[in-house]
Amino acid sequence: MPVLFIFDFWIYIFLNSLVEVVFLLSTWSVKAVEICKTDTFNAIFGFMLSLAVSWMVLQIRIKEGQVKTKLMKMGTVDYLTGILNKTACEQGITEYLETREQQDNCALLVLDIDNFKNVNDRIGHKFGDIVLNRMGSLLQHTFRTGDIIGRFGGDEFLVLLKNVKDAEMLENRCNHIIEEFKSIKYEQNTEVDWKFSCSIGAVLLGEERLDFPQLFQMADDALYEAKSFGKGRCVVHSTKALERNAGRNMILIAEDSEVNRVALVSILADQFEIAEAADGNSTLSLLSQYNDQIAMVLLDLYMPGLNGYGVLNYMKSRTAYRSIPVIIVTADTDRASEEEALRQGAVDVIIKPIDPAVVRLRVKNALKYAGREL
Amino acid sequence: MFEQIISYNENRRSYFKNHQSYISETNLSVLKQSMVFLLILVLFFIMITPTIFPTWKMTIYYLVLFPTVICYGVLAIFLRKCHNVQLKFVQPICLSFYFVFMLELIGIDVWANPKTSAPFFR
Numbered sequence: 001m002p003v004l005f006i007f008d009f010w011i012y013i014f015l016n017s018l019v020e021v022v023f024l025l026s027t028w029s030v031k032a033v034e035i036c037k038t039d040t041f042n043a044i045f046g047f048m049l050s051l052a053v054s055w056m057v058l059q060i061r062i063k064e065g066q067v068k069t070k071l072m073k074m075g076t077v078d079y080l081t082g083i084l085n086k087t088a089c090e091q092g093i094t095e096y097l098e099t100r101e102q103q104d105n106c107a108l109l110v111l112d113i114d115n116f117k118n119v120n121d122r123i124g125h126k127f128g129d130i131v132l133n134r135m136g137s138l139l140q141h142t143f144r145t146g147d148i149i150g151r152f153g154g155d156e157f158l159v160l161l162k163n164v165k166d167a168e169m170l171e172n173r174c175n176h177i178i179e180e181f182k183s184i185k186y187e188q189n190t191e192v193d194w195k196f197s198c199s200i201g202a203v204l205l206g207e208e209r210l211d212f213p214q215l216f217q218m219a220d221d222a223l224y225e226a227k228s229f230g231k232g233r234c235v236v237h238s239t240k241a242l243e244r245n246a247g248r249n250m251i252l253i254a255e256d257s258e259v260n261r262v263a264l265v266s267i268l269a270d271q272f273e274i275a276e277a278a279d280g281n282s283t284l285s286l287l288s289q290y291n292d293q294i295a296m297v298l299l300d301l302y303m304p305g306l307n308g309y310g311v312l313n314y315m316k317s318r319t320a321y322r323s324i325p326v327i328i329v330t331a332d333t334d335r336a337s338e339e340e341a342l343r344q345g346a347v348d349v350i351i352k353p354i355d356p357a358v359v360r361l362r363v364k365n366a367l368k369y370a371g372r373e374l
Numbered sequence: 375m376f377e378q379i380i381s382y383n384e385n386r387r388s389y390f391k392n393h394q395s396y397i398s399e400t401n402l403s404v405l406k407q408s409m410v411f412l413l414i415l416v417l418f419f420i421m422i423t424p425t426i427f428p429t430w431k432m433t434i435y436y437l438v439l440f441p442t443v444i445c446y447g448v449l450a451i452f453l454r455k456c457h458n459v460q461l462k463f464v465q466p467i468c469l470s471f472y473f474v475f476m477l478e479l480i481g482i483d484v485w486a487n488p489k490t491s492a493p494f495f496r
Contacts, residue, residue, distance in 0.1 A: 005401050006397045007468070007469070009386070015472060018473070019476040022477065023492075026484040026485075027483075027492065030488050035489075039491055061389070062385050065389040065393050068393070
């Protein structure tokens, strides 16, 4: 019986001793001396035997427990960096986001080592592993134990910071990481002094309820922005911008034809601040840069690089930009193109040539419809 | 030798600290299964013992086994249905069962059979 239950060994000794004492006292008070002697011998023998068996079984259980702990650790920790692996990290962040108190601000950071592919290609994977290991150690030493730190895959890392006061504090933490990572020295038998930089995309989550995929996408967009503005820097987005309609008074005009762009600017410049882009990629950069100020996007369907459909699709698939109304401005009179744009999330379509009265009216209506009347 | 004892103690401590939920679950499961087996065993031997030992008589010491087994069995089933029962609640229940059960065996060994050697404590 004692070996069936898992008790500490000292409890076994205490309990069995107690039972033996009760048994012996009872026997010696009730039975004949000769029978008592036999019972006492049997009881002591049984007691010793049960202790030996209990001790051996407990040893086996402890070893089994150690193996189980080791396996659990192997399943959650990234062996190269010593921080959580992708699955464990995602799970930890998801669970935290589901259970966190609404007033607890937190932030998700996506870190990426710049030009890491070159490290593997030019110096070798072994050195690449050292760089990843140093990044893992740096993150572990920089952030609190309650924060969730993991390797997302390759040279990308995820950090969920709890109780973040504001965007300024977050930016300071990100810049600190970037500086610390830059200052790491690597002992290598090459003439080149290897130094690496990293880019960070961060998103500050306020009272809004967002799940991990939404939050990750916002942080990933911020990382994309940090990379495209020149690596070795951080970009911080805030989910508070999602809620903030008042104060947005900028219209982003994405139009490759200079003539049309100038025309649109001249129509709207007296009422709104204007940001101009001549191609799809510039549009994305401006969107990211002025995310919390843009009230509307006027989008040409056909532009060099990423076209209007691409930009529209990008915007509507991202939490940060989904609520910004988009009006398509196109010379294409094909009904199918118009329908496709509306299907993808545009609120209206203006057919060129540009008529100032039509543009003003459509913009006004679209803003009213989106609840962003200025 | 001394180092081995220290290492054993550390392992033992970390085992009981890190596997609390596993130990709780296992002990509750063992308690439940023990109750089922004990009930079957007691019933079986109460039926066959008179045929082997015609002079044997059923006494109160044997009968008290039933309420004990049933009470702890019901408690184990109830606790198994509650999720994440803490070790500090499970261990005293299992320990008390073990102690009560052993006292009942002592009752059978000593007072139900005062003129023979103990049938269970050998």
